[in-house]
Amino acid sequence: MGRTSDAKDKLLQVAFDLIWDNSYGAVSIDQICQKADVNKGSFYHFFRTKADLAIAAYEVHWRQKQPEMDRIFSPQVPPLERLSRWCDYIYQTQKVKAEKYGHICGCPYASVGVELATQDEKVRRKTEELIERNSKYVESAIAEAKREELVCVTDPRTAAQQVYSYALGLLLQAKIRNDLKMLRNLAPTIMKMLGAKEVVA
Amino acid sequence: MGRTSDAKDKLLQVAFDLIWDNSYGAVSIDQICQKADVNKGSFYHFFRTKADLAIAAYEVHWRQKQPEMDRIFSPQVPPLERLSRWCDYIYQTQKVKAEKYGHICGCPYASVGVELATQDEKVRRKTEELIERNSKYVESAIAEAKREELVCVTDPRTAAQQVYSYALGLLLQAKIRNDLKMLRNLAPTIMKMLGAKEVVA
DNA sequence: TTGTTAGTTGACTGGTTGGATAAGTTGATT
DNA sequence: AATCAACTTATCCAACCAGTCAACTAACAA
Numbered sequence: 001m002g003r004t005s006d007a008k009d010k011l012l013q014v015a016f017d018l019i020w021d022n023s024y025g026a027v028s029i030d031q032i033c034q035k036a037d038v039n040k041g042s043f044y045h046f047f048r049t050k051a052d053l054a055i056a057a058y059e060v061h062w063r064q065k066q067p068e069m070d071r072i073f074s075p076q077v078p079p080l081e082r083l084s085r086w087c088d089y090i091y092q093t094q095k096v097k098a099e100k101y102g103h104i105c106g107c108p109y110a111s112v113g114v115e116l117a118t119q120d121e122k123v124r125r126k127t128e129e130l131i132e133r134n135s136k137y138v139e140s141a142i143a144e145a146k147r148e149e150l151v152c153v154t155d156p157r158t159a160a161q162q163v164y165s166y167a168l169g170l171l172l173q174a175k176i177r178n179d180l181k182m183l184r185n186l187a188p189t190i191m192k193m194l195g196a197k198e199v200v201a
Numbered sequence: 202m203g204r205t206s207d208a209k210d211k212l213l214q215v216a217f218d219l220i221w222d223n224s225y226g227a228v229s230i231d232q233i234c235q236k237a238d239v240n241k242g243s244f245y246h247f248f249r250t251k252a253d254l255a256i257a258a259y260e261v262h263w264r265q266k267q268p269e270m271d272r273i274f275s276p277q278v279p280p281l282e283r284l285s286r287w288c289d290y291i292y293q294t295q296k297v298k299a300e301k302y303g304h305i306c307g308c309p310y311a312s313v314g315v316e317l318a319t320q321d322e323k324v325r326r327k328t329e330e331l332i333e334r335n336s337k338y339v340e341s342a343i344a345e346a347k348r349e350e351l352v353c354v355t356d357p358r359t360a361a362q363q364v365y366s367y368a369l370g371l372l373l374q375a376k377i378r379n380d381l382k383m384l385r386n387l388a389p390t391i392m393k394m395l396g397a398k399e400v401v402a
Numbered sequence: 403t404t405g406t407t408a409g410t411t412g413a414c415t416g417g418t419t420g421g422a423t424a425a426g427t428t429g430a431t432t
Numbered sequence: 433a434a435t436c437a438a439c440t441t442a443t444c445c446a447a448c449c450a451g452t453c454a455a456c457t458a459a460c461a462a
Contacts, residue, residue, distance in 0.1 A: 007410085038410090039412065
């Protein structure tokens with residue numbers, strides 16, 4: 001083996017952060033390299049294009065985040081509580097980001113997805129996949145809640161689709177209005193959408 | 202007064218279309234000028250920056266669209282039917298766009314809003330304003346439905362917020378998944394969210 | 403110690419960007 | 433027909449962009 005380095009990891013991390021805070025189009029390869037303290041040549045040693053880097057960065061971010069999602073949606077936890085924990089997690093994530101960057105950053109996958117959906121098929125598919133992975137958690141929680149008759153829905157898949165759309169739409173508006181407070185409605189509204197028997201703490 | 206021209210209008214129209222079909226960042230001033238068949242100098246005669254053009258273009262688009270919205274939400278029409286008409290309108294608009302451009306284009310305001318919210322305060326405020334104008338229609342329809350006891354909501358403003366968030370989230374996902382079919386769920390889900398007594402045609 | 407592999411460097415290319423302007427043309431008003 | 437604001441044209445530029453490359457260096461294995 002030859003020498004090793006953390007340049008690739010730094011590029012992935014910096015790219016994800018910069019794109020989340022700004023947008024895909026507003027961030028240049030030079031900028032990413034500069035902030036990651038990596039030379040342009042090294043960038044092209046590891047990645048073919050900016051889109052390749054972005055796709056890899058989003059995959060890495062998902063893998064880093066997955067254990068947290070597994071914890072939140074643990075089968076140990078009652079299904080409706082999983083959902084309200086998930087809402088808390090979203091709120092907290094956005095709050096931390098907002099304090100650090102001075103504005104609501106929204107859902108990183110959805111932002112890039114919307115920006116590039118009509119322009120880059122690979123990126124579109126990747127964001128589609130990531131959103132699907134996320135909403136699977138929601139779906140399984142709703143399915144279990146239905147089995148336990150905690151919830152009044154016909155098809156868990158459809159219900160998850162509705163809940164997840166609402167969450168994405170709320171995040172989108174929170175970003176555009178730059179208003180964290182909006183996200184406090186997430187949990188109660190979701191419970192109401194599901195016809196939950198009782199509000200969970 | 203000096204001479205007149207339609208260069209400004211052409212720029213506004215072309216800018217809106219190009220940005221909707223692609224994204225703000227992916228469209229250059231040169232590109233807009235070329236497609237509008239207008240020279241760069243003329244562009245700078247009418248607008249100071251690309252962001253100024255975009256803001257003006259979105260305002261013009263809204264004004265063109267407003268009569269249609271007034272028609273859809275006419276007080277002549279029963280309030281719940283207004284909402285289902287609105288859903289049809291969204292579906293039709295997206296369908297036409299998709300057939301023309303080969304992909305779902307989503308909500309033009311939300312797309313640009315999400316892309317530039319953290320980068321350009323003026324654009325952020327403009328998209329916020331446009332989204333507010335749109336959701337006002339929804340709110341008034343829900344308020345009237347409540348007065349007529351067609352609907353089971355406590356606060357019309359909150360309910361409108363929920364309905365509108367869901368619609369935006371669904372449009373967002375339809376764009377990312379490039380799937381028009383998703384939008385067919387819009388009307389029935391909204392009626393269910395509002396606890397409507399009966400499904401309206 | 404020497405060969406091989408993996409990673410690094412930074413200057414370079416050639417095209418595009420937003421932004422600017424000077425000089426010219428047009429046409430409604432007087 | 434004279435006036436002058438409104439508009440057009442062609443061109444410019446510095447900054448920035450993605451992408452290339454050949455020379456270089458560090459780590460490991462034999």
